[in-house]
Amino acid sequence: MTLPSSLRLRMIVLFCAVSCVLLAGASIVFYFLLQTEVSGESDQQLLEIARPILVAITNSSGPEMIDSLNVPGEYFELLDSQDRVVHESLNLKAQLLRFPAPIDRTSPTFQRIYDSRFGWLVVTFLPFQHGNRHFVLAVAIPSRAAQILTDFRQLIVLLVPVGLLFTGVTAAWYVGKSLRPIRDLTRHAAEATSRISDPQRRGAAITLPVQNPADEMGRLALTFNQLFARMHSIVEQMRQFVTDASHELRTPLSILQGETELILSSDRSAGEYRQSLTVLESELKKLSRIVEGLFTLSMADAGELRLAKDALYLNELVETSCQLVLPRATAKNIRILTDVPAEPVPYFGDESFLCQLFIDLLDNAIKYSPASTSIHVRLIRAEDEVRVEFQDEGIGIPEHDQQRIFERFFRVHATSGEGQSGGGLGLAIARAIVSAHNGTIGLSSSVGKGSTFTVSLPKPPDPAAVHDGAPASSDSDSRAIKDLHA
């Protein structure tokens, strides 16, 4: 047998089948219990009716005496050894009852017979001996049991289909009501799918109605709402990312195109060619930085940012990074003041990524600080982490933008394009590098006063083991504060 494909129909069929089996089983059990009960009762009644008749027959001096025992609704016949009726009750009016042969003459028996005049009768056959003659007294009364059982059968025949119909209707209503959230869910999920692929129908995230957040359907709807919200935000982020990325790529590309067209439009002097090629080189560098940045971020998103496990000294790396940006700082008359421990601070991480991180933060500090200000770089060893702080006296970042500052392509201030612009990816990459080292990056800033970016890196478990032969880090904090500009 194949079940209907709809869950609702399958559940209704299942409910009806279970109810049918239960109803039929219960009816059969009740029927047999009732049958046993009422038959036992009528057999007892028959014996009570038969007893005085039997006494009267065995003691009778004449048929009149027996006739006086005739009672309406109680019939009897006295049969001789050849089953001939020798006497019958007056109410039979000479129309004898027909008994199925043969009659048991050894012990009392009970039977149910149908008579066209009286309907169902229950009969007892009582064999007895009078003198040397053998008789059977047959006593019959209308069968109450048969009537009750017939009524009960009719009731069952009516009750089972009505019960099934009731079960079917109730199941259809309840299952339909219970499955409604799933239908809604299916509809909304389909709508969400079509919305994702249809740019015309963008909008707020889809939310399913939650009737009862405590029941299973409510929790399912809540979970789907979270899923839809997450999907919506991811899709929106992706859209925004594609828009921003294409915008970022378009500018250098159009400069490249314009510059190339200009060179090709007429013959140029060697100086002019050199000048154009310098522009091309700068734009190509910008492009490749953006593409490299996007590649790094996509690797980080996929959890595939391959980090080298270099054994290094963080104090040296911080100093080196500061030295590398020094020419750009000096060009703006910005002083870089480093405050790092004199002792080596061993660390275990990717040297080139960490160097890129420090340089990006230093470059930003230089880029967004007015001339003749200072940048403070501190390396602090705490209980279970190492912190590197980059504090500038620059333009600062408004509070409402601080939340979004690490998003890709997010910019508070338009950059002039000169310098090491990461195309708005610098801080996003910084966060990805720090996360890949299981660290965190934080910001505190106030507009007009400056910003402090703090990189917190967890201490490696056993720096001495990592740096074989290298001096173990000392907790006695002898520090060297240096002015690199001086």
Ligand code: ADP
């Ligand atoms: P960009 O290439 O634009 O510098 P980043 O991701 O490095 O990209 O920085 C994102 C934005 O954050 C910058 O455009 C700038 O508005 C702001 N920003 C970053 N660092 C600083 C800072 N030290 N001071 C002020 N604003 C900053």
